[in-house]
Structure formats: structure tokens, C-alpha cells
Amino acid sequence: MLEHDIVIIGGGPAGMAAAVAAFDRGVNDVVILDRDDDIGGILRQCIHNGFGLHKLGRELTGPEYAAVYKKMVEERGIKVYYETMVTDLTSDRVVTASNRDGILKIKAKAVILAMGCRERSRGALNISGKRPAGVYSAGTAQKLMNCEGYAVGKRAVILGSGDIGLIMARRMSLEGAKVEAVCELMPYSGGLTRNIVQCLEDFGIPLYLSTTVCEIHGDRRLEGVTIAQVDENRRVIEETKRYIPCDTLLLSVGLIPENELTRAAGIPIDPITNGAQVDENRETKVKGIFACGNVLQVHDLVDYVSDEAEIAGTAAARLVLEGKGKTEEIKTGAGNGVRYVLPQCISNRDGDVALFMRVTEPFGKVRFTVRSGDEVLATAVRLKAAPGEMEKITVKADKLALVKDTVTVSLEEI
């Protein structure tokens, strides 16, 4: 059995930033395991710009952002196991992986989960029709176009207005395809406002809210789709059905954190985030196993993935070097208007703790209040709040000292 101080599963933006942070905190024996032949993860296919404004102070494309972190990994001599697929993880931190050399087992002092997400597929949606070619998840189409140079289609409909769907609407338009419509089941878009402006409005692509794709037509190749409006219970309104001819349907209908290994290790999962339950150090309920990035919660911006990974990497290094453990467990929870709060608990009160959350629906001007019992720990006012944009509120250490009970975050419209 191999031994390493810190094993990081996944070499995307979270894995790379966690590795760098752990190394810089003083642990030299950090390794990254990645199933691809290069690190960078999904950033490698995200050729659009808008990455790095917060974290690096300049606007980069995905491959450029990945290259910044890859360089940091290489400069530190951090070992990367390429084309290595992790197949099992135990609660006592034994990682089993497979690559060209065979099966390897690694015993780690700390493990950082950074596996990211995969896309929800057609199978999860129950759209009726045959299975013609031309139906892609948006990320698959993105990889085919941007990395391998294939045109995926000439006339497209996109289901789902999350950021990947919006980005692909622009990408296909630029490559000469006609994007007929972006349909969104919900009455609001799940994407960033800037993407609606520069990906749809710039190209005159209509966004139909409270609308879904209910039938797929075509036998060998997609010939068209039937779209329809939905009522407030998200049921199709029959008389609104209409046919749109197209050869391509892109599905941008949500991301699923890839938590098979997390479950294998017996780590409790939060049913809302679909990621591990963690404390402020991003340590899971199993000691020595940390999680960060999209495998923990789906982020809007890679900049915040890097921030979160640094928290996990630094804390993992501290655990390896100092054996510093959890001292207590204060639960956090979501109140009115808030869908979830991460971290799900607080284990140490020796510093400020930033709470991350998403709201349940779009709001105008709101005030967030962080409470524990009758004690108000922090408040924050936002001019608007939307489920597509993650919120961050920091609770100061002196306020945390007052906490006796669960810490909840709620909002009120003002």
C-alpha cells in the first residue's frame, strides 16, 4: 500500500486550489488523482471569458484560469496521478484507484474530495419520444465543440436556462447555428444575469419561461421538439403545445455532485445540496475527509470554488501537521426564504465563519439575518436576491462566542 499525507480526488479547479493551499500550509506530500490526461477539469472546455475577476483580479477564459493553477501545482512539484480513476474510498482513508499500472491503494492522513459534478441527463426528465441522435447534455456538446471541433447541429432548442445552457446558446450562434429558443421550466432563469444579456439578448434568442420540452420527434436524427407552457404545478398546458423543427436539443437541466465515493465512505449527505455535510473547515462528518468545490455544493463562479478549496486544503494540512480536531458541533440551518446554509455545522469558534446560502426564489430588496436563539449574529442587505446567485454572510468570532443553539439564516423583504 502506498502512503501519502494528503490525497486529493479530482484535479479540477477545486482539487488544484486545495493542493496548492495544503502545500503552502506546509505539507509537501500532497498528491492529486485525476481520471483525465490533464488537470483543469471542466474549465478546459469552458473557453468563454469571465473567470477570475474576483480571485485573480483579471478576466480570463476557462483554460487560462486552469493554466494559472496548473502552473502553481507544477511549480510546487505536486505529484499528479493522471488517467487514474478512483473506485473506492473507506472511512479510514484508504483510496483505491485504477490506472494503466493496475490497481493502487493509497493510505492517506487526509483526503480531499474534489470530484465535481456530472450533468442530469435526458433519462431523468421523462420526455416522451424515441432516442434519435441530436439530443445532448449541454456540457457534452460543449466538449465536442470546444475541445474536439465538431459542430453538434445547425438548428437547436435548449432546455434549461442555467449558465451552461446560456453559454452554449451563444457558442452555437457564433458557429453559425440557429438557436430557436431557450426553454425554462421555472418562472425565472437559473443563470447569471450577465449571461442572459450577453448570450441571449445579444443574439436575439428568445427565452421562454415556465416552458418545457414535452416531446422529442424523429427516428434516426432529431427532427423537432414539442414545447409547451406549464402551470404553477409545472404541469403541461395542452393548448399551448407547439412544434419547433430542430436537429439538436441541448439539455442544461441541472448538475449532480458526483458523490459515489462520499457515500462509499459512509459520509452523511445533505439532501438539499446533494453534497457532504461539512463544518466550517469543509471537513465531513468522517474525520480527515474534506470536500470542496462542486462536489460539495454547485457554485456559480469558479472563483468561489477556489476560495472554498483553499479553506479545505489549509484545514487538511493543519490536521496533518497539528492533529487539530473538532471541539464541538453547532448546527446551522435555513429559515424563511433560504434554501440551504453551508457549512451545515460549526466545529471551532476560533475565527470568523463565512456562511454560504441560496435563496428559495427571486426576491427584491432583502435583509438577511443570522440568528442563534434571540441573539442576532449578523445582518446583510441585498438590493436583490435570486436562486442563481450564491450569497455569503460572515459571522464575526466575537458574535460566534455568544452562540448557544442552532445558527439559522432567514430573510425578509424590505
Add this chain to the structure above:
Amino acid sequence: MERNLTCIICPRGCSLTVTVDGENTKVSGHGCPKGEKYGIDECVNPVRTVTSIIRVDNREDTMVSVKTADPIPKGMIFELMEIIRATKVSAPVYIGDVIIENVFGTSVIATKDIK
């Protein structure tokens, strides 16, 4: 003339109101000076950074991602795409290498290393 815009400088997405009255342009609703500049530019001369890919002719199924070094006028995007589509490069290519020079006042540069 008054236009309502959403600022796209950063993901915050401020709602801007831009009033254009001859020479005078006034912006309100912005959260930072960059947003004010965006509001004015968007009404007077809208620009966009364009990102795309160019085929690497000496590597199988390999594309190098590229971007305009500076934003170009919005109306020129499709003309630029024609030029990009007609271009090929040979590896090695490195981030920052100029692939197309002097195009709409800027250049098209590589955003990925292809060794």
C-alpha cells in the same frame, strides 16, 4: 432617450438606467465606476470580447481556444468569426501567442497551451 440595461461587467448584474441626451450621457443604478463606464459604452459603442476555437492542423482532433485581446465592436462579431473559421494554426501554441494580428483594432490570441 432612456435605456434600461443590466451591467455585465461582473456577476452582480446591477440594473442600470442610462439617459442619452445628445452629448450628455448619464448613468444611474451602477455599483462601481466600471459599471458607469459600461452603461455609457453600451449605449454609445457596445463592445464584446469574443472567444472561439481554431483547428490545430498537426494534431488530431485538437482545437486551440482563442479570444480577442481586447473587446471588439458588437456589430463586428460575425465578421470576426468568418476570419477565425478560415484560420489554422500549427502546434506548439502557447497561451498569449498572437494567432491573428490587426483585426478590428486588436488581435486574436491563444488561451490554451497545445504542446
